[in-house]
Amino acid sequence: MEFDYVIVGAGSAGCVLANRLSVDPTNRVLLLEAGPEDRNFWIHVPLGFGKNVNNPSVNWCYQSEPEPNVRGQRFLLPRGRVLGGSSSINGMVYVRGQPEDFDHWAQLGNGGWSCEDLLPYFKKSENNTRGADHFHGIGGPLSVSDLTERAGICEYMIRAGEEIGIPRNDDLNGQIQEGIGYHQATIRNGRRCSTAKAFLEPVRSRQNLSVETEALATRILFNGKRATGVLYVQGGVTRQVRTTREVIVSGGAFNSPQLLELSGVGQGKRLQALGIPVVHSLSGVGEDLQDHQIVRMRWRITKNITWNEEVHGWRALRSALKFLFAGKGVLTMPTLPVGAFICTRQELATPDIQFQIFPGTYSSLEARVLDKQPGVTVGVVLLRPESRGTVHLKTPEPTSPPAILHNLLQTERDRETIVRGMKLCRRLMDANAMDPIRGVELYPGCNATSDKDLLEAALDVTQSNWHPTSTCRMGTDPMAVVDPTLKVHGLERLRIADASVMPTAVSGNTNATCIMIGEKASDIVLQQARGRE
Ligand SMILES: Cc1cc2nc3c(=O)[nH]c(=O)nc-3n(C[C@H](O)[C@H](O)[C@H](O)COP(=O)(O)OP(=O)(O)OC[C@H]3O[C@@H](n4cnc5c(N)ncnc54)[C@H](O)[C@@H]3O)c2cc1C
Incomplete structure (x- = not known):
């Protein structure tokens, strides 16, 4: 040949x-x-x-x-x-x-x-x-297309971002990456x-x-x-x-x-x-x-506006029918409908942290089984790891x-940046815009209060992205x-x-x-x- x-x-x-x-x-x-x-x-x-x-x-x-x-x-x-x-x-x-x-x-x-x-x-x-x-x-x-559906939680997250100073960005692949907005897929x-x-x-x-x-x-x-x-x-x-x-x-x-x-x-x-x-x-x-490194933080949500509910019980059947017959519904969605690109330090010219916002929570990450109750996962990602x-x-x-x-997390700078990112993520979730839907923090959880606690939590779960x-x-x-x-x-x-x-x-x-x-x-x-x- x-x-x-x-x-x-x-x-x-x-x-x-x-x-x-x-x-x-x-x-x-x-x-x-x-x-x-x-x-x-x-x-x-x-x-x-x-x-x-x-x-x-x-x-x-x-x-x-x-x-x-x-x-x-x-x-x-x-x-x-x-x-x-x-x-x-x-x-x-x-x-x-x-x-x-x-x-x-x-x-x-x-x-x-x-x-x-x-x-x-x-x-x-x-x-x-x-x-x-x-x-x-x-x-x-x-x-490359826009999302056909938007989980109800997405707008809350974007408004929370705006509230804490992350500008809404309608094209994360345009002139400026910084901001929060819907991904294309x-x-x-x-x-x-x-x-x-x-x-x-x-x-x-x-x-x-x-x-x-x-x-x-x-x-x-x-x-x-x-x-x-x-x-x-x-x-x-x-x-x-x-x-x-x-x-x-x-x-x-x-x-x-x-x-x-x-x-x-x-x-x-x-x-x-x-x-x-x-x-x-x-x-x-x-x-x-080189690889981006991710820490996944998780919260319970108090309203049925996430994907968890959509793939269990009668809603699962509805999602399957919508997918098969209309090419629509939650099954047609990419995993991360919303993203944010943020600077963790004032002196930075461009973002060094990404939030990957997944409108669901896994009961087992390995098995990829979604929880039955509503929840949200924010992946805090190091964009330029050392x-x-x-x-x-x-x-x-x-x-x-x-x-x-x-x-992973080999250098002091990477460790510091991931902790800064986790703190920013908490600020996002603490924003007033989230008040009507915020449930408990599942991970790292309210016992992790200091930077040291957050770093320990990061060391427990950091993975390759x-x-x-x-x-x-x-x-x-x-x-x-x-x-x-x-x-x-x-x-x-x-x-x-x-x-x-x-x-x-x-x-x-x-x-x-x-x-x-x-x-x-x-x-x-x-x-x-x-x-x-
Ligand atoms: C689970 C997962 C989720 C991701 N999510 C995203 C995302 O949402 N957005 C995004 O932008 N990126 C995402 N990525 C990353 C992105 O998909 C990859 O960076 C990209 O596809 C890599 O492209 P590549 O051409 O380098 O290699 P690949 O696309 O991995 O292709 C390599 C190919 O070579 C074949 N191959 C390897 N060795 C041999 C051999 N010896 N003989 C014959 N064939 C061989 C492999 O089987 C494979 O098909 C994700 C990656 C994974 C794994």
Whole structure:
């Protein structure tokens, strides 16, 4: 088998690449995906999100290593293993981050990655139901829509925000991120719009595009320093595919460094210790893991205006019928209808904390079962954590999960910021606007009064917000893995395009940025190919 481009991973970035690179019918493109087709029913039901958070049939269901700063706890780290990748199991909230994030990337030496450079790529993918403006696009494959329903509690929360000085913001992806408002979501007609739906499904019939599912890439093949193909296992059979132009790795922030190490690209000593022949020594592979960190605070609510009530008893039946026959109702909602971006310190130019407002409470977070009584959860999220982690092979076996260590709440600054965020969250809930509906604080609870108590509570429950980035980061310094054209330093015909290349984590949920990276990568690849002709 021979293709011009072999893309490993049909996730947020990989599906975009498969679409854009196969526009030209003379390009032969192969997309390899370890997981199955996206036939799982709950993928397509927006609020069915909880059903796949720990479902191994569509999810890698990784576990962190024991986290040293948060009581040695281990966490579930979901990652999509299905067409659409994590965009098929994520919360569908459409957030781009701050313009300053991308300008910072450019300032770090990554020419072509400033906000001005990247805005056209965000707009290119987008079909925003609000129409086009300076920040938003129409006509792109990815549906970005407003919510069709608003849980009654949402307006209370927004008014509470305004009362404590958080401005109402009707476009959290516009000129200014700061503020509180409704999210937009990657949802089309009440169904999830993953990148498989948006970018892949419409072009599956292209003769020059092959998609292989349940195909696990186990090694990139090299001739000297030049990538020549990929070895993969499908149905128990090992297959080899050759490429005439490039291999593009889009396996995500955990799997891309894993595949590089399996292929002999990474820290020489580490690879030798595992008995993997070193193709190319590159110190940064699997280093610099960044992730948003979340503490979930919970309150009981005294009126039936949250989602808890909607999924129990007769209301559950009503919700199901509304979803099936009208494409409406609570089941068509993203997990987080409302968000806020806030500065915890006066001197900050841009927000460093996000509130993720979920109009419900889980009786068990692991099982994702909603309480029967009304409640609200506010996820207090560190947007620019200083903590850094790693992803490395434990064994040379391609099917064994890598060791993932976040080092959550590693630095004093991160700890201080999360406590500041929790205090702000309490101010939000204490606002007069919440008086008619506020019940007891379930977590951390009224016994946690001092900063020290809040920190202890944070250390008990802090988790990854499932936005890992930067494990093969872009840059020009010795720890960088790819250059600003996404080529792996020191190797030929090998690029990486996914969350792993972000030089620093963006200040917001990461799906939109991964899709943008897919768009930008496609453009770079096609431009360079044209240059060679
Ligand atoms: C539960 C959850 C909720 C989230 N909620 C949101 C949200 O609401 N909003 C938001 O913006 N972001 C959210 N995110 C984050 C966002 O979805 C991810 O950052 C983004 O999808 C990552 O894109 P990617 O292209 O880097 O990787 P992925 O989308 O994860 O794609 C990688 C793909 O590569 C495949 N793959 C990996 N290794 C191999 C191999 N060796 N061979 C073949 N295939 C391979 C995987 O199976 C997967 O399909 C969430 C993530 C999760 C997990």
